[in-house]
Amino acid sequence: MEVTRQPLGPPGDPSRAAINTHTARQMLRGGEVLGANPGMHPGMTDEELERYVHERVLTTTLDKAVAWARSNSFFPLTFGLACCAMEFMHTAAARMDIARFGFEAVRASPRQADLIVLSGRVSIKMAPIIRRLYDQMLEPKWAIAMGACCSSQGVFNNYAIVPADKFMPIDVHVPGCPPRPEALMHGVLRLRDLVQQREQPGWRERYGAIGTEEVIPTADSGPSLGTGHRDG
Amino acid sequence: MSTTSDYRKGEDSIELTSVAQQLSEQAEDWGGGRDSQELLTLNLGPHHPATHGVLRLVVTLQGEVVREVKPIIGYVHTGIEKTAEDKAYWKVIPVVERMDYLSYYFNSMAYCGAVETLLEVDVPKRAQYLRVIHLELNRIASHLLWLGTGVLDIGAITPFFYCLRERDRILDLFEQSSGQRMHTRYFQVGGVMEDIPRGWEAKLREFLKVMPPAADQYGKLVSANEIVLQRLRNTCAVDAQTLLSLGVTGPLLRAAGTPWDLRKATPYSSYDDFDFKIPVGTVGDNYDRFAVRLAEIYESVKIIEQAIDGLPEGPHITTDRKVALPPRHELATSMEALIHHFKLVTEGFRVPPGEVYFPIESARGELGCFVRSDGSSKPARVHMRDPSFVNLQALEAMGEGAYLADLIAAVAMLDPILGGIDR
Numbered sequence: 001m002e003v004t005r006q007p008l009g010p011p012g013d014p015s016r017a018a019i020n021t022h023t024a025r026q027m028l029r030g031g032e033v034l035g036a037n038p039g040m041h042p043g044m045t046d047e048e049l050e051r052y053v054h055e056r057v058l059t060t061t062l063d064k065a066v067a068w069a070r071s072n073s074f075f076p077l078t079f080g081l082a083c084c085a086m087e088f089m090h091t092a093a094a095r096m097d098i099a100r101f102g103f104e105a106v107r108a109s110p111r112q113a114d115l116i117v118l119s120g121r122v123s124i125k126m127a128p129i130i131r132r133l134y135d136q137m138l139e140p141k142w143a144i145a146m147g148a149c150c151s152s153q154g155v156f157n158n159y160a161i162v163p164a165d166k167f168m169p170i171d172v173h174v175p176g177c178p179p180r181p182e183a184l185m186h187g188v189l190r191l192r193d194l195v196q197q198r199e200q201p202g203w204r205e206r207y208g209a210i211g212t213e214e215v216i217p218t219a220d221s222g223p224s225l226g227t228g229h230r231d232g
Numbered sequence: 233m234s235t236t237s238d239y240r241k242g243e244d245s246i247e248l249t250s251v252a253q254q255l256s257e258q259a260e261d262w263g264g265g266r267d268s269q270e271l272l273t274l275n276l277g278p279h280h281p282a283t284h285g286v287l288r289l290v291v292t293l294q295g296e297v298v299r300e301v302k303p304i305i306g307y308v309h310t311g312i313e314k315t316a317e318d319k320a321y322w323k324v325i326p327v328v329e330r331m332d333y334l335s336y337y338f339n340s341m342a343y344c345g346a347v348e349t350l351l352e353v354d355v356p357k358r359a360q361y362l363r364v365i366h367l368e369l370n371r372i373a374s375h376l377l378w379l380g381t382g383v384l385d386i387g388a389i390t391p392f393f394y395c396l397r398e399r400d401r402i403l404d405l406f407e408q409s410s411g412q413r414m415h416t417r418y419f420q421v422g423g424v425m426e427d428i429p430r431g432w433e434a435k436l437r438e439f440l441k442v443m444p445p446a447a448d449q450y451g452k453l454v455s456a457n458e459i460v461l462q463r464l465r466n467t468c469a470v471d472a473q474t475l476l477s478l479g480v481t482g483p484l485l486r487a488a489g490t491p492w493d494l495r496k497a498t499p500y501s502s503y504d505d506f507d508f509k510i511p512v513g514t515v516g517d518n519y520d521r522f523a524v525r526l527a528e529i530y531e532s533v534k535i536i537e538q539a540i541d542g543l544p545e546g547p548h549i550t551t552d553r554k555v556a557l558p559p560r561h562e563l564a565t566s567m568e569a570l571i572h573h574f575k576l577v578t579e580g581f582r583v584p585p586g587e588v589y590f591p592i593e594s595a596r597g598e599l600g601c602f603v604r605s606d607g608s609s610k611p612a613r614v615h616m617r618d619p620s621f622v623n624l625q626a627l628e629a630m631g632e633g634a635y636l637a638d639l640i641a642a643v644a645m646l647d648p649i650l651g652g653i654d655r
Contacts, residue, residue: 081308089380120308129279155330161311
């Protein structure tokens with residue numbers, strides 16, 4: 001079903017939306033609209049109310065419910081590249097038991113999976129295959145880049161390895177070489193928050209870390225440096 | 233009434249025998265009959281749940297029987313050997329550790345042994361014993377993961393959870409002695425990084441008490457299962473002569489009855505101090521490969537027990553200040569120590585020119601490290617003879633004439649690690 005969202009009030013009037021919400025809540029409770037003043041607080045017609053409920057209550061609540069369900073039952077793809085795959089297996093095994101978060105239904109086919117965990121180093125020969133696997137997965141889909149290699153090439157800053165962000169969208173990066181199972185679990189929980197659209201401030205926001213932000217190059221500050229830098 | 237009778241008449245008119253004959257004649261025309269020579273080429277991988285990583289197999293099938301297997305590798309090529317030429321000798325250790333990611337202690341042992349041979353450095357006895365303990369723990373950890381995922385490939389999921397439970401205990405020991413679960417960089421050129429911490433020995437002894445009964449349980453879990461036995465017994469057998477001509481070493485060769493083990497043949501790191509046996513198989517089928525590896529777990533436990541009982545006192549790393557870092561407390565008092573520390577950290581030690589090949593017995597077979605030095609502080613060439621790469625050549629000999637399902641079991645019992653193959 002195609003859902004188009006339009007603001008109820010005239011565009012550019014944020015106060016109108018708040019008033020409509022208040023009015024609709026009162027009407028849905030079956031009570032009088034308190035302080036209804038035709039001049040300042042225009043009441044809603046039945047059609048308007050119906051549209052309001054459809055757009056504001058039904059779809060958003062349904063979206064939330066679906067996101068809750070999705071984020072608590074990821075179907076990851078059976079996919080291991082290198083070292084990190086061992087820790088990925090340990091995450092599924094007895095001690096960590098990722099089944100507690102509904103993550104354990106590992107699927108062998110990309111058609112049945114909605115999460116790909118890039119566990120290991122991605123070589124140039126493997127990158128197109130991973131991209132094809134990712135394209136074969138059905139929407140909605142997510143990707144976790146596990147470990148340093150597929151996030152930033154890690155210790156192998158050489159010709160053979162390509163970071164995952166170069167060829168596919170990544171939702172969560174899990175640092176480590178390889179990351180502990182606890183770290184991957186934290187990554188999965190952060191992905192859950194992402195899917196549920198829960199606010200999770202990073203450490204910079206949380207601690208008010210001013211002055212440590214990365215400098216984002218602008219158009220006039222010259223071309224940005226590539227990642228091909230290597231030290232002797 | 234009339235329609236019913238007509239219908240029944242129509243049904244009677246179908247003669248099943250003639251239909252079957254017609255179908256079989258057609259099938260022979262299409263080439264699908266019993267004596268068909270038509271071959272089917274099937275691609276397995278590189279993303280396939282049963283190929284242990286990103287191995288790609290191009291299999292030619294006649295019906296369900298495998299006629300040809302072509303492994304295609306290179307999907308996790310990391311350029312490790314080239315990267316190693318770009319780093320100082322002691323900075324190469326973490327890079328080579330990441331090749332065969334299930335036997336990181338073996339990788340660093342082979343490399344450190346090669347560099348120590350070039351440098352002619354003596355490793356203290358305590359360091360050699362600590363190395364043996366960690367190497368054998370690593371062998372058990374590697375075999376446990378092989379057992380868990382290997383029988384997972386042929387349909388048994390329960391051993392996976394049990395095996396990884398015990399493997400977690402080993403990784404805890406690694407973490408306690410070095411700070412990392414995997415890729416620990418515990419072995420240094422000239423010894424080990426640090427002495428074992430307090431309480432480590434007690435924890436190790438606790439593990440050694442737990443492991444043999446656990447291995448009993450896992451063995452029974454697999455070998456008392458009729459279905460698994462039928463998948464393993466008398467499938468994909470290869471005789472010792474073929475394996476030797478292919479250069480196969482390790483548990484695969486021992487499963488065919490050849491007791492070749494570098495720990496006995498050319499003892500390194502004081503392996504001749506310990507009393508242990510080499511398990512061998514008889515016919516070299518998949519079951520023997522399973523049984524040999526399971527028996528090796530018990531032997532490794534025996535070696536570790538002897539090593540921890542007879543652990544000598546003394547330094548954990550060579551006292552040669554040109555190779556090993558001076559202790560931290562000396563830096564505050566000794567100018568010479570400060571200079572050594574500065575030289576080692578900034579430039580690294582220089583190695584006299586020459587080349588050396590240092591083979592050890594890894595969990596998968598002969599792991600050799602070739603290092604060529606040109607006298608500078610960076611190696612001119614580092615090459616690893618990885619056992620997985622050579623053992624994979626035997627896959628065609630194993631798979632030919634077997635069913636496709638047995639080929640999956642053969643790959644599982646071959647235990648190739650793609651990180652080591654592609655490097």
